[in-house]
Amino acid sequence: MSNLNEIKTWLEGRLPALLAENEVPGAAVAVYAGGEVVDLAGGVLSKATGVEATADSLFQIGSITKVWTTTLVMQLVDEGLVELDEPVRTYLPEFVISDESAAKVITVRQLLSHQAGFEGDIFTDTGMGDDCVEKYVATLSDVDQLFAPGEMFSYNNAGFCVLGRMVEVLRGKPYDSCLREHLFTPLALTHAANGANEAILFRAAVGHIRPEPDAAPVPAPVWSLVRSNAPAGSSLAMRPRDLLAFAQLHLHSGTAADGTQVLSAASVKAMQERQVEVPDLGLMGNAWGLGWELFDWDGGPVIGHDGGTIGQSAFLRVVPEQNIAVALLTNGGDTFAVYTEIFGHVLRELAGIAMPALPTPPAEQLPFDAARFLGTYSCEVGDLTVSQDDEGRLWLQTLPKGAVAELVGESERVELLYLRENTLIPAKPDRGVHLPNVFLGDDGTGRALYLHAGRAIRRASPA
Missing domain, CATH: 3.40.710.10 (DD-peptidase/beta-lactamase superfamily)
Incomplete structure (x- = not known):
């Protein structure tokens, strides 16, 4: 060595x-x-x-x-x-x-x-x-x-x-x-x-x-x-x-x-x-x-x-x-x-x-049910909305709130790809890496209760 x-x-x-x-x-x-x-x-x-x-x-x-x-x-x-x-x-x-x-x-x-x-x-x-x-x-x-x-x-x-x-x-x-x-x-x-x-x-x-x-x-x-x-x-x-x-x-x-x-x-x-x-x-x-x-x-x-x-x-x-x-x-x-x-x-x-x-986006997207992921997840510093477009692609839009919004402004809209069960990964890297989002729990209707990105961010509303 x-x-x-x-x-x-x-x-x-x-x-x-x-x-x-x-x-x-x-x-x-x-x-x-x-x-x-x-x-x-x-x-x-x-x-x-x-x-x-x-x-x-x-x-x-x-x-x-x-x-x-x-x-x-x-x-x-x-x-x-x-x-x-x-x-x-x-x-x-x-x-x-x-x-x-x-x-x-x-x-x-x-x-x-x-x-x-x-x-x-x-x-x-x-x-x-x-x-x-x-x-x-x-x-x-x-x-x-x-x-x-x-x-x-x-x-x-x-x-x-x-x-x-x-x-x-x-x-x-x-x-x-x-x-x-x-x-x-x-x-x-x-x-x-x-x-x-x-x-x-x-x-x-x-x-x-x-x-x-x-x-x-x-x-x-x-x-x-x-x-x-x-x-x-x-x-x-x-x-x-x-x-x-x-x-x-x-x-x-x-x-x-x-x-x-x-x-x-x-x-x-x-x-x-x-x-x-x-x-x-x-x-x-x-x-x-x-x-x-x-x-x-x-x-x-x-x-x-x-x-x-x-x-x-x-x-x-x-x-x-x-x-x-x-x-x-x-x-x-x-x-x-x-x-x-x-x-x-x-x-x-x-x-x-x-x-x-570190995780990287998959080369090919396998079929998956997006319904579990869709919706808005809200915390004190921002709202994170997962949506699906007419082509079936998933997107994450983050809207910062409070003092954080004054410093960083509105983030860009990022495409999310299916990585594995309960996990989506951004197609574009952030500061050089692709950091997954893990979706946990159940809100009683089959949708995830939390978007977990280090913090458990609770679902606020459906898409």
């Missing part, structure tokens, strides 16, 4: 062309193996300024933050302050959603593994004050319950904001302060920032979005999502090397580089244990642990998480049994294509791991 120097040589030779091929303005990569780290960067931090990306540049890590929030929660478990199977209300009596029967039984474990069942994509702006997470949780009182707690997996940003508030209450300080005191400091991180006010002290990347589906990426109009969503991943930024310092905590039984026990070995192990199966969605893990995605790859096991904010995408994969971790941070373009090539090569060469091929 290759060594780290060979990996770095390959990255140096391949990264510039890979970014250009996929219209990615800039990226930074770090690889850890056997106690050593190599890192490098390419491209620019912003197409508006032309400032060069370096290995010390800060990129947003997005929802990888959820693993950090989970680690904060598990520190509380280590201290005997939290029990995973206790209702959240035990520690956060003010937690209220529209379904009172669900609110009083949802457990900490269910939040950590995305099994709580309530609407999760809530991005309410409650200001920039230290009380923004507290105010955010108070806005969840009218949020719908989509399914019974523990019934299945549905990715839930709001649930991690609730967990962040629980950490605040038990620690008696704002989430950002908890993150800095209990993780940044003991891990000796030097290039990590809670939001724009801290990130501006470093060489920081700006996200890039496509103003139209086929247009070149341009700098995003805002730097980050709202601060109220910080525990879910709205604004945490760092260089890849610092992200790998966090990964090493989970490779080394909870100890920092200087030997400090930051998290117990038992909690590290518990976070990596299978909690719930995930529909076959291509890019996501096969299952979820506590915070971590779990990937059933040949040569594994592999754990990790991805993150996406306004024009920035982040990828982290960790191989616990081989003491290997890889981080890729990017700021726009077809980032998934960059991820698949870099991680496919590095994990194969360093760890003998074969990343499975």
Whole structure:
């Protein structure tokens, strides 16, 4: 197998062309193996300024933050302050959603593994004050319950904001302060920032979005999502090397580089244990642990998480049994294509791991009954309508709502192809990959109750 120097040589030779091929303005990569780290960067931090990306540049890590929030929660478990199977209300009596029967039984474990069942994509702006997470949780009182707690997996940003508030209450300080005191400091991180006010002290990347589906990426109009969503991943930024310092905590039984026990070995192990199966969605893990995605790859096991904010995408994969971790941070373009090539090569060469091929549209369409799929599926951030034209072709139209609509506008209409039972796949790739939509449940008439694309989006009306 290759060594780290060979990996770095390959990255140096391949990264510039890979970014250009996929219209990615800039990226930074770090690889850890056997106690050593190599890192490098390419491209620019912003197409508006032309400032060069370096290995010390800060990129947003997005929802990888959820693993950090989970680690904060598990520190509380280590201290005997939290029990995973206790209702959240035990520690956060003010937690209220529209379904009172669900609110009083949802457990900490269910939040950590995305099994709580309530609407999760809530991005309410409650200001920039230290009380923004507290105010955010108070806005969840009218949020719908989509399914019974523990019934299945549905990715839930709001649930991690609730967990962040629980950490605040038990620690008696704002989430950002908890993150800095209990993780940044003991891990000796030097290039990590809670939001724009801290990130501006470093060489920081700006996200890039496509103003139209086929247009070149341009700098995003805002730097980050709202601060109220910080525990879910709205604004945490760092260089890849610092992200790998966090990964090493989970490779080394909870100890920092200087030997400090930051998290117990038992909690590290518990976070990596299978909690719930995930529909076959291509890019996501096969299952979820506590915070971590779990990937059933040949040569594994592999754990990790991805993150996406306004024009920035982040990828982290960790191989616990081989003491290997890889981080890729990017700021726009077809980032998934960059991820698949870099991680496919590095994990194969360093760890003998074969990343499975991502789903692709079938070469030929087999006959199928479209009636199960047709209709509108609705959530807080958008309406997704599956329709059929006179030729029998299926189309997905997404109509963004609320704050998301202001940022991304109306999406294009995308043709859907039949992939397998209960699964449709876009004919056109998104950021370099074709991500399936899985249709689950039954509304009582033979039609799917949910369109699952990581989130279980409930049927609103027939076509």
